[in-house]
Amino acid sequence: MTSIGLSRYLSYDAKAIIYKEYGEPSEKIIVHDYKVESIKNDNEVLLELIAHPINPSDINQIQGVYPSKPELSVNLFNDESEVLKEASAICGNEGVFKVVEIGKNVKGFAQNDWVIPLFPNFGTWRTHVKLDMKGEAKLFNLNKENEKTKRFAEGNGGLSVNQAATISVNPCTALQMITKFLKLEEGDWVIQNGANSSVGKFVIQVCKNLKINSINLVRDKSSEENPQYLDELKSELKDLGADVVVSLSEAKEDRKLIKKLVKDVKENNTGKVKLGLNCVGGESCIPLIKTLDENGYLVTYGGMSKKPVILSTSSLIFKNLTSKGFWITRNNFQDPEEKQQTLDQIVHFYQNKQLVDAKSTHNIWKKGIAPSEVLALYQKALSNSSKNIVVYE
Amino acid sequence: MTSIGLSRYLSYDAKAIIYKEYGEPSEKIIVHDYKVESIKNDNEVLLELIAHPINPSDINQIQGVYPSKPELSVNLFNDESEVLKEASAICGNEGVFKVVEIGKNVKGFAQNDWVIPLFPNFGTWRTHVKLDMKGEAKLFNLNKENEKTKRFAEGNGGLSVNQAATISVNPCTALQMITKFLKLEEGDWVIQNGANSSVGKFVIQVCKNLKINSINLVRDKSSEENPQYLDELKSELKDLGADVVVSLSEAKEDRKLIKKLVKDVKENNTGKVKLGLNCVGGESCIPLIKTLDENGYLVTYGGMSKKPVILSTSSLIFKNLTSKGFWITRNNFQDPEEKQQTLDQIVHFYQNKQLVDAKSTHNIWKKGIAPSEVLALYQKALSNSSKNIVVYE
Missing domain, CATH: 3.40.50.720 (NAD(P)-binding Rossmann-like Domain)
Structure with a gap:
């Protein structure tokens, strides 16, 4: 993360793994390099990637054979970069981010809390996301406090990177x-x-x-x-x-x-x-x-x-x-509240050591590496048949 | 029908098609010849067969391969006849009877009304049935009056023999x-x-x-x-x-x-x-x-x-x-009320000429014929591949 300007108005060097047309993921993915500006209104949060898995459904989605498809839409990042003159989508449905900036109207979240998207087609294969939190719930806070779960000082709810990145599916x-x-x-x-x-x-x-x-x-x-x-x-x-x-x-x-x-x-x-x-x-x-x-x-x-x-x-x-x-x-679209209750229960199981998460291969995305290195990292992870997680650190 | 004694205390020459063990129907069915006495209490009705179909499920039941099996039970007719010293069951699940005698506590039925059993394993292949009507509903009156159906003078609800005999399945x-x-x-x-x-x-x-x-x-x-x-x-x-x-x-x-x-x-x-x-x-x-x-x-x-x-x-x-x-x-066992509502609707459709019943071969069981003739009639009907109905007249 490189910061430019005043501490309240930063600009983040961001990258996203996107595709402009359906096909074999290793051939179709592109690294898109862009800037994300600090939040400007009190309903926004700015998130930074911690980790995301590479799921079979993500791969099928890029192939164009998965029934839940993100729109291949223009102006995905609201900028003028050349790659986005054509329709594009960001890869990935599952993953964990941490809260970097937080608007004062946003309740139930604190800086450094680990959060996961509540809806599919979120585009989790990206380093930064700016999100308007007005309206329906968009994120689940893994560190939230309720009758089952307790608030952890670390912001991660007591979960490991692996557990947090793969809790949703x-x-x-x-x-x-x-x-x-x-x-x-x-x-x-x-x-x-x-x-x-x-x-x-x-x-x-x-x-x-x-x-x-x-x-x-x-x-x-x-x-x-x-x-x-x-x-x-x-x-x-x-x-x-x-x-x-x-x-x-x-x-x-x-x-x-x-x-x-x-x-x-x-x-x-x-x-x-x-x-x-x-x-x-x-x-x-x-x-x-x-x-x-x-x-x-x-x-x-x-x-x-x-x-x-x-x-x-x-x-x-x-x-x-x-x-x-x-x-x-489908179930998450139809019943977002049930999704949150389910997550509460799974977080509770993890906190009580009642669940063991699956073994996986971690692919470390070092902050600041060149787009070509990022692309190589994803191409390698995609060709690996074991369960793969990309960790941004 | 032969009557003996006073008009209020009749005895009916009855016959039932029964089986004592599972096997091929034409080999295993037996004609049981017995007497049915007039009703003795005010909750009883005495019914006489009008007609019943021979359904594939009846055949499978005699073969012993149908999941809904009548108990092969002794004293089925409450008499001492030799054939019933061994366990027996009466064939048939579907059919229409008419009310011959009726106890004064029995509401919603009149003499000559056409009725069908509401529950399976009734044993419809018999000329006479005496039934205690106390407790749960046991018969559906095809001639009943409600918001949909009207009361017909003839007792048959306006239905043909064919329609009435095969309405239930x-x-x-x-x-x-x-x-x-x-x-x-x-x-x-x-x-x-x-x-x-x-x-x-x-x-x-x-x-x-x-x-x-x-x-x-x-x-x-x-x-x-x-x-x-x-x-x-x-x-x-x-x-x-x-x-x-x-x-x-x-x-x-x-x-x-x-x-x-x-x-x-x-x-x-x-x-x-x-x-x-x-x-x-x-x-x-x-x-x-x-x-x-x-x-x-x-x-x-x-x-x-x-x-x-x-x-x-x-x-x-x-x-x-x-x-x-x-x-x-199963549905009839689980929801007998739904069965009655369904019958109301089907009777209504028939009365309004909105349903055409299936063509079928009628096998006439002349009253008073010898047991050997009855047996021959059933054996012939069972060997016939078209839809068969036995009509008692």
């Missing part, structure tokens, strides 16, 4: 899917496939925190390369709180295995298997549907196998199953 | 599916496959009566034997009130055909395609899912192709589709 997806569709009682069961996905691991932990039992199906195709793979995966998921972990092959071989394991785990449990969470599709849905009790819900939030969801007619008619989809972006 | 299924899951506005659209099934034809007519438009998909595999088949079917369904009729092959060949046809039919229609009704399964679900608008419902009530329901992951997640099953038996 995966853990919120897990919690909302578990609480939104039907009322689960303590002792009830959730069954999921793709249990070792990022969301799946949060599902396990959220279930444990809410005293709900979880049955976790995993794909075991990596076992050929590493014979220990399945055992290691099982203990990893059990350490997170999984009650039952079964591979899809095991479930297919012994169709009564899940029932047996459920009985072993909880001898006197009378809870019902009410909710199935599917992020795989195809035949991995079958054990979910077979295990679900009458009136159960099968909720689909992904399709890792690229195969459709298959439902037997008799389970729909005679077991009265309901099959729904879940998309957190 | 197919037309009620159509009406409840159209009204239960979401609020359709006038001008909205329903899309269905299997549109030429019995329920499908009622769906067309109910939609027309409620000013809802219908898109009707039919299978055209019979076209090879009869080249006129599809054209004839299309005009039959259009005569019933169908707005659009398309064969599955036509829909597959031209994926935009349904949209074009919808546009042709209603130039200024702004209604949405909100509800899809599936009784086929497999790939016949695809045009339904593709045509449904955001937040639409796909309701499955049958699986004629014996293939499961296939849902694309993206339609569930991004179009927010809901897939549910519908089973009228």
Whole structure:
């Protein structure tokens, strides 16, 4: 950050990762170099990036294949720079910023508080944002004080960079899917496939925190390369709180295995298997549907196998199953208040050490580096298949 | 009917079609010959059969493969006849009876009124029933008077034998599916496959009566034997009130055909395609899912192709589709009042000539014939693939 002029009227050297047309992200992203002026009215805040993840949905959005698209609009930064004579959008939907300047009408935020955007298409891949806070809520303060969370001196609510940067999508997806569709009682069961996905691991932990039992199906195709793979995966998921972990092959071989394991785990449990969470599709849905009790819900939030969801007619008619989809972006648009309640709960879980966040590769964006270096950093991060986070420091 | 003794204390020669174990209906059904005594208390009614259909669900119930099973219980007729020393059940769930004797505490019914059972597993394949009417509602009076229906002198509510015998399942299924899951506005659209099934034809007519438009998909595999088949079917369904009729092959060949046809039919229609009704399964679900608008419902009530329901992951997640099953038996158990309201509406439609009932083969059960003749009659009716109704006269 370079400051010019008086302390109350600074100008920040800002950069944003933008795209002017849809296509392969590594080819289409551009680093846009610009200035952000100090806030001029009392309703504004000025934010600086702390970190953002690179999510599959961000990539799909740049490719133009994601249903939630930012408008490719001109004058995105309200300046005259050449690149913006054509329509452009800023990449990124998730990330954490800190409050740098704050107008005196803005309530509930203090300087250095860590904040995250409440709405999608925010454009999180940028170093600075100036935002008018009038009207509907636009930011969630990770350091806010309420009955569940407490105010931390550091401004980060006690969260790590990793936790704060990735709080908005995966853990919120897990919690909302578990609480939104039907009322689960303590002792009830959730069954999921793709249990070792990022969301799946949060599902396990959220279930444990809410005293709900979880049955976790995993794909075991990596076992050929590493014979220990399945055992290691099982203990990893059990350490997170999984009650039952079964591979899809095991479930297919012994169709009564899940029932047996459920009985072993909880001898006197009378809870019902009410909710199935599917992020795989195809035949991995079958054990979910077979295990679900009458009136159960099968909720689909992904399709890792690229195969459709298959439902037997008799389970729909005679077991009265309901099959729904879940998309957190839609849910946030439709119910922004629920989004804030969900975030409160996740912050509370993190503060109480009741959630472990996913491991990720950190890509450090050193302040002041040249646009070409920034571009190289993003191109490398995009080509990396593990979970990537860009940290601005 | 043979009467013995005083006119107030009659004994009726009764017969029931029963089964003692599950299996192929034509082999397992038995004609049970017994007496029914006149009513003895003021809460009772005594009913005589008018007619009942032979439904696929009745057959599946005798086979033991239907989820709603009557208890195979002893003393079904409260007598000591030999056949009932073993557990038995009476066949049949749907049918119309007339009131022969009526206790003076029984309100809302008169002698000769046509009545139908309100609950499943009633055992409709019998000539006489004595019923205690205390407690929950057990019968629906087709001749009842309310704001919609009027009282007919004949006792039949103005309905034909065919209409009365088959009112409870197919037309009620159509009406409840159209009204239960979401609020359709006038001008909205329903899309269905299997549109030429019995329920499908009622769906067309109910939609027309409620000013809802219908898109009707039919299978055209019979076209090879009869080249006129599809054209004839299309005009039959259009005569019933169908707005659009398309064969599955036509829909597959031209994926935009349904949209074009919808546009042709209603130039200024702004209604949405909100509800899809599936009784086929497999790939016949695809045009339904593709045509449904955001937040639409796909309701499955049958699986004629014996293939499961296939849902694309993206339609569930991004179009927010809901897939549910519908089973009228469950619905009747859960909401008997809704059943009565539905029957009111269907009676009203019939009285106003707004519904045409399905063609069916009538099998006449002449009163007084020998048990062997009754058995032969049922065995023949069961082997007949068309829609069969047994009429007792």
